[in-house]
Amino acid sequence: MSLLCVGSVALDSIETPFGKRDRILGGSATHFSIAAAFFTPINLVAVVGQDFPQEHLDFLKSLKIDLKGLEVAEGETFRWEGRYGFDLNNAETLATYLNVFADFQPKVPEAWQQPEHLFLANIHPDLQRDVLNGVSRPKFVALDTMNFWIEGALDSLKQTIELVDMIVINEAECRQLAKEASLLKAARTIQSWGPKTVVAKLGEYGALLFHGEQIFSAPGFPLEQVMDPTGAGDSFAGGMMGYLAQLDGAPQFEDLKQAVILGSVMASFNVEDFSCDRMRRLNAAEIKQRYQDFQDLAHFQPAAESLFA
């Protein structure tokens, strides 16, 4: 099993009602890989600048994340500055500095060019397609995207979507992409373009999985306090793909359901602290317990037959 991920590694400056942190470890591929590495080894393709702290490299290496594909380019690391109000569902972007990310051309090391599983994190759809076309066809390919590409590179994005097995996307972006007010209709539209599987992320309300004709709903995990929602969606995708990469062959609906729950588990931990700080002290027993908590949260008994007499 091998899981290749292409995306961004960043230094984030973040303010939430519960605190403020400067130049902390962030980026879509970072959050994805850290969550996925609890389940499977990761091959990471990304770029950082020369200012990227050695301690972050050491931390990533200490997990099952291979950094052979992490380019260190001349210049500064991609930076994002954002703020959240008490409605933690929506980030306000204060500043974005692309820096070395502006000219990022993903280079997949030769040893990694037969990946079994591939995750294309949120980058330009042209680059996502370049990566996909540059490797032998994986068993399973998934991508994430965002409103920026839906608005600015829709044709390219659709071409890329045609090629993947699964799209993991925010609910609002799902509706926007398909131009449908109904989330169910939006998912059906996107499925008609190619992907058999659409996962709509609902923020604190959980996630909906559409696989062929089948549908599964994962609950949101009620938390007393969300410290920093940054990276929740990437941790979610990481938990999903990390689990799926353990399996042989194409995932069945039941596998995808469990993957969505494990994604939800990882996201629910990630938001409990800034950056990926909660993940640094997370262990397998806690993951197992929270999976059980999700089951307790969502399951119920059949109603009495007499009810329908």
Added chain:
Amino acid sequence: MSLLCVGSVALDSIETPFGKRDRILGGSATHFSIAAAFFTPINLVAVVGQDFPQEHLDFLKSLKIDLKGLEVAEGETFRWEGRYGFDLNNAETLATYLNVFADFQPKVPEAWQQPEHLFLANIHPDLQRDVLNGVSRPKFVALDTMNFWIEGALDSLKQTIELVDMIVINEAECRQLAKEASLLKAARTIQSWGPKTVVAKLGEYGALLFHGEQIFSAPGFPLEQVMDPTGAGDSFAGGMMGYLAQLDGAPQFEDLKQAVILGSVMASFNVEDFSCDRMRRLNAAEIKQRYQDFQDLAHFQPAAESLFA
């Protein structure tokens, strides 16, 4: 078993992206009673004007709804005019004519003054408390309310909430009532005032049940098209209370979980057509099938033990 309901019966004029209807059957107690009557007989206390169409009275009587407590007052029936955009979660009120509802003083017929179950639909909390104090203590009392009373009659509302076993409330109003951004903290706060059970309605995202320390999440049912969301929350409460009224003694957590699912089932049908038109042609087999659909939607298997090795 007996279920007493006090609330509004109205004539609604409604516009959604899918059509427009004038002076159709509506009101909180109406939608509640119609849903509940699939499970248990209802004693309805409300008021209408002399203009209230005989066909609506005949329809309600044809269900298990006793109208002995439905006062026909001089004047016109309570009317609400509303409009929904493509975001069907939020209604825009175009006009409200209280008419005979302005001076409504609920009168519970003597034969109904020992109710086993009581639902206080969304009316002034003073009136809710009057009704509760005017009957012998039921086994189980629930109430609904809205932002209008939270903003305009908070002290009275809190006094009423102290007396009930369960509050069924919109998520946003739950946060507003408790002055807490976290829904979990908001529910805990309201529980500390008295009710052991808080049910937060999440619209298309389902519902969260808080019972003592325990939590249950019911999914929203993905629908291709919501024709008219009016009355969804009341049908939800009706399905819940109709089911609970069948049980002996105080409901246990597992009973409440099944009640929340049945509430979700009834709400999911109610929004499929204007007014209560879907309910007119609904049968027990469809209810049973959708309960099963909810189970299929929400249930998943334990993850492989090897995952946590």
